Amino acid sequence: MELLEREPLLASLRGFHADAVGGAGRLVFVAGEAGIGKSALVDAFCAGLPADTPVHRGFCDSLDTPRALGPLHDIARTCPPELGRLLAGGCDRHALFTAFLDAIAADGSVTVVEDAHWADAATLDLLLFVGRRIGTFAATVVVTYRAEEAGGDHALRRVLGDLATVRAVRRLVVPPLSEAAVHDLAGRHGRDGALLHAVTGGNAFFVTEVLDAPGHDVPGTVRDAVSARISRLGSGARVVLDGVSLVPDGADGALLEAVLAVDSAGLDEAVRAGILVLDGPVVRFRHELARRVVEADVPAARATELHGRITALLATVEGVDPARLSFHADAAGDTAAVLRYAPAAGRQATELGAHREAAAHFARAARHAERAAPVEVRARLWEQRADACENSYWTFSAAAGPDDLADAVAASERAAVLWAEAGDVERRAVVTARGAHRLWNAGRRADAEVAAGVAVALLDSLPPGAGTAQGYTALARLRMLARDMPGAVALGSVAIAHAEEHGDRSSLALALGIVGNAQWLTAPDRAAELLIRSLDVARDADDELAVAAALGNLGAGAGMIRDYAAADRWLAATVAWCAERDLDALLGFARAWQARSAFEQARWSEAGTAATEVIGRYADHPPSRTVALTVLGRLRTRRGDPDSQSPLRLALELAERTGDLQRCWPVAAGLAEAAWLAGTPELIAGLVGDTYAVAVENRHPWAAGELGLWLHMAGGAVDRSAVVARPWAAQLAGDATGAARTWQELGCLYEAALARSASDDRDELLVALHELQALGAWPAAEIAARRLRELGVRHLPRRPRQATLDNPAQLTERQVDVLELLADGLRNVDIAARLHISPKTVDHHVSAILAKLGVGSRQEAARWHGERPTRT
């Protein structure tokens, strides 16, 4: 039929395709309600393409649990065989997705994916992957979906939202036919246009159905219209329709002949009537709405019987997706077949990362197993469902849902009971241990501890095995979450030993990571060593998430102990790895830590940019957001910029929700610093007291140090026996110069200046003022200036010029003067005389210059100056 009113949309599609042919690929989402004519539009677009344009098509099917990467399987048939091989061979997802992009990147190819509102989790991840990268490929991808089925929480909505700001991704909405168009069509058939429009609302499918019916009755609903059309067909055709309606993704020749007893006359009639179409070897309904109507009218007994025959036939064909088999077996009530195919479908979905679908497959199998299978089988299925639900929760993929964790907990409990019934102590122990970890994550801490106790008792009673490695690993993770570091190390070490003995690489990588992370504050070298081993094992096992976790932990751990060179290196590696693989949650966390590292090294511009980015892009990931908000709040506090309180208050709220010291203490420190700089130190005890106590109890030298110092400066009592990091200890002991030197060595320029500003020595204070002004930290600078005035110093130096592009090392104007004289070979006393300042001040400037240039001696500084002059 001719397409009315679609010219503007076709023109848009042609325009996008022209962009793609020119090298700027496009992903176009085509939205519209069912029957509005999306497919017709896309077909017309494809028909109008130059004859040599490669066109690929894939369909998301309406099986209640869609096939994992269903459309990719369809598309692979028209692509070079490499893609199909990768798909069948079970390679890692990143390689698969990259291969897909390469396959469609042939100049100006068009790929169509239909009905994305039915897409499985892995396909949604693929759309996200493509959307983010297609801008540099010469390819067009068109994705149709039903807007009314993809509302609110729907996973597709998250993909659309995520891609909303990507230039290469566009959206078209297919509207209903206008009244004028409906009138026009009606007129050609001699029908009443107004009535037709009123009933159909301009829905193209509905309009066609009505117009094809004879007579002047207008059916009230689409259902009636379709039924009316079908009732005009012969019984042979109706048998064919019934049969094909039961196979949502279309029936091929073998199926039609063997099972549906199709008589070719009947098939021809149905095709001629326009209800079925031939798509290569496959017969399908022209429209899903029609299929639904027919399917609903097939008598239950007949449907069951047909599904049974379909299952039997498909079982003899090679390469049939187990998801399809599982669907038909379930509809046929064939428990034995479901138990054969559903678990296989679940395993396949897991491998492809479609965890939601995997969980549904295992649930279906478990349901059937209740009546028919031995207890070990049932236990295993519930265990697999629990794992799939948890994976769905952790991967933060587009399809993760809020109930995943609760479902995981429930499934774990079921599995544990069944394994106990089956008498399998090892499996029971593993499931209980994992269940304990899941209970903790779900906020049920008391229940988690109880379960952990049960699990540990069971594990200790067993000889070492692969299962015990998994069990001890889960318990070690739980101990880490509970901040029991010695416990985490103990259990984790047992897990490592068992995992090594039994070659369980994923448990080994995880356990090494746990034991490493638990030791950053007590033995940082050992922590790094273990995490690097974890990284190697993860790489070996091709576990991209475990690699990302290891890289991120190395970065955050080094950052926590202020080894910024290492932290920046590891964090950059984490960001690169995660960006390539769309591992959004870990990417956000690494970016947040980059913000923190830059902030602590006084690279404030960089810190502001990174923190703002994380807060904007990763609003759904509380850990990342908490770190970023804390950095932003502290940054604004130090610079004296407006509204430092909102980000800090928000961070506090998020941190207190987790109760995690790691999140809480930097916020407390930020609030204390803000109170100090605002001249309200009496607030500090209330802001910091509780967190300080926890920091001391947990022997966290950096937290106890910083919070302790703020308490001390506000006149509060500090625990003198607490373990405190070196620079903080120096400040607490009143050694401003020593503390400043240590801070400078670490690269914490603001902390160094702030330490100096607590001194009573005028020269120290002058240097402090100078440095604080250079950093743009005017609240602290004002406090230093005030102290200088109190000491009787009259003419305070004017503000140093801001660092300019000519001054890449960010030396202040005075430091530039000193460097020039130093490079000329003058000694400090001579420099002092020349610039009319004290020699002690010159000493301070020289050490600051060496720190900023990153060199170890005056000679090197002079050489640097010779190669790169700092004044025009």
Added chain:
Amino acid sequence: MARYLVERTFPDGLAIPADDQGAKVTRDVVGGNAQHGVTWVHSYVNPDRTATYCIYDGPSPEAIREAATTNGLPVDRITEVSVLDPYFYH
């Protein structure tokens, strides 16, 4: 979106000529600000042009600073402000 007062210091004295070149300078500043979602409302200048007090609209202090970096302008201090006008009360 908030309104900010931005204080800047130009030790050598700010010089924007009242000709085509000056017009280009200010146009470039407006363009640079736009990249960061920041709007320059107007500025006050002291007689020897060593200090300016600029009224800006923007989403955050960080955006103000980033716009300043893009345009090669210094930032000494940022304060959030709102208008108080004697004529409102008549």
